[in-house]
Amino acid sequence: MLKEISTKYILKEFDISRQTLYNWIHEGLLNEPVKDWRGWRIWTQEDLDQLRKLLSEKNNKNLSIQKHNDDTLLEMSNRRYLGSKQKLIDFIESIIRENVEDFNTFFEPFAGTGVVSNYYNNQNKVVIVNDILKSNYIAYDTFFSSESYDAEKLIHTIKQLNEAIINDDNYMSVNFGNRYFTIQNARKIGYIRDEIDVLYEQNSINAREKSILITSLLYAADKAANTCGHYDAYRVTLDNIKELELLMPNINDDANINNQIYNCDANVLVKEVQADVTYIDTPYNSRQYGDAYHLLENIAENKKPELQGKAKKIKQRSHIKSNYCTVKAVDTFRDLIENVRTKHILVSYNNMAKKGNGRSNAKISNEEIIEILKQKGEVKVYETDFNAFTTGKSKIDNHKELIYYCRVN
16 A cells, blocks of 8 residues: 555546646645655545545535435526626637746626636636626526535525416515516516525525525526516516426536635735736726626525616616716726736727717727727737627627737836
8 A cells, every 4th residue: 555645646546637636725625734855745534535425515516406406507698687798718728828937816896797717717717706786696606615615405406496386476476476577487587586595594595505595596587587588677578487496506617716705896806816827807888887797696695675767777876877888988908907916907988989879879989998908008909709698789790809908018
């Protein structure tokens, strides 16, 4: 039997990467092996047994999740969202690959669905994600946090919630039933959201498990919603009668090491964090995301606020309004770029400056973006054809997505 085992042997024997192994050590899942006179880690039989136990636990968790829902798991990209960059990831990656030799941290101050950060998280980069919307922040906590969770318990809880039959009205059914959802789905959404809070207050679930359940509910509600993918309005005819179904999120536990998750003003946050690469995807026009996704915010926070108008929007939502959707956009962007602490900046924008209706037109011009970025360093501009998911009110020909790359001096 081997008494002293090299890292090279470990990697080959267990078919894992060096980065994964070191991540587990850093997270405290494995003890740090002693080092010899050369500074090389030397693994003992005791270290080997600990590693086998850890791999067994992770495999059992993965098997439990895979068994659930016949391999149907909730992916982070499984939702509709205005301006989602899922289809642009390869384009973004090609620009980074061309201009950045190597990096460790990826910062997304306007992360939206989080799909771009998710891509780099799966590449074992440390991701720093932020969004002003609580509903998005909760999804980040689900997919990027390193806090422990009990997958078996959550799978069982999701099964129970899916099987619940709710006949009593609640805040959700009274306000959103037969509008954004069928009355049955609205009742169930309201019941499930309240039940999640009860489970948390009873210490039956921890904060991460609460986020996972809320995320599962938000995605299920979005899929069952009688809308065009946003909540500025609902369809006159209630033609989406899909039954609400919660799914277990597909979480890459091995990648979630040292990630940072925020729910705050991006212009404040950039002064406090530091990253190698920063990807900036601000709102482009006057359409406020807090208006478009007010209903998901309502579900996420579950404060049962006073509503207004036919669309039943939260009356007090000034805290989720963005200056990037107003005449203050240029000055706000200038402040952001002046204060961001990073080596490489990528800015996504589009060529909608004068092409759509008034609300769709971009608030910052191409010339203004370049002029502001040049204060930080050399600027390159890349473009690609891109038909973004929109509110559906503007049909634009020759729609381009632009990415401005700046190597910071």
